[in-house]
Amino acid sequence: MKTIKFREYDSYGLINGRSGMKYSNRLDGQTVTKFTFAPYHESQGWVGSENDHELMQYTGVNDQDGQEIYEGDVVDLINKTGEKERAIVKFEHGCFTPVFKFPSARIKVVGNVFQ
Structure with a gap:
């Protein structure tokens, strides 16, 4: 079973001196994702519902x-x-592009869209 993991970019936290990227995951066999960040903010609703969370x-x-x-x-x-191309990883049409087209030995993470 694939390990389900998420990360949250919190621009509000970054502005207030906390880390902007937080990570969490779901352990194999569980049906509930355990977030190490708060998935709900009383003033804003679910994470991702406002512009300062992704x-x-x-x-x-x-x-x-x-x-x-x-x-x-x-x-x-x-x-x-053998040529190098730069791309942003996105979930489109049921798959992560362009990751599904390349073997991992030919992929290198160089940053993220928030840097």
Whole structure:
């Protein structure tokens, strides 16, 4: 079973001196995701419902260095001709693009859209 993981970008927390990126996951076999960040803010509703929060899911793939790849990551890809391409990981049409097209040995996380 795939490990379900999320991260939250909290621009409000970043403004107030706390880390802007927080990570959480669901353990194998559980039906409930355990967040290490608060998924609900009394004044704003669910995380992701306001402009200062963004939820991103783990793709299930690690890059060539073993780093987990999430939605919103900026990745360098080595295509079949050996040329480097830069792309943003997105969930589109039921899959994480462009991750599903490349073996992990040809993917390198170089940042994320919030840096």
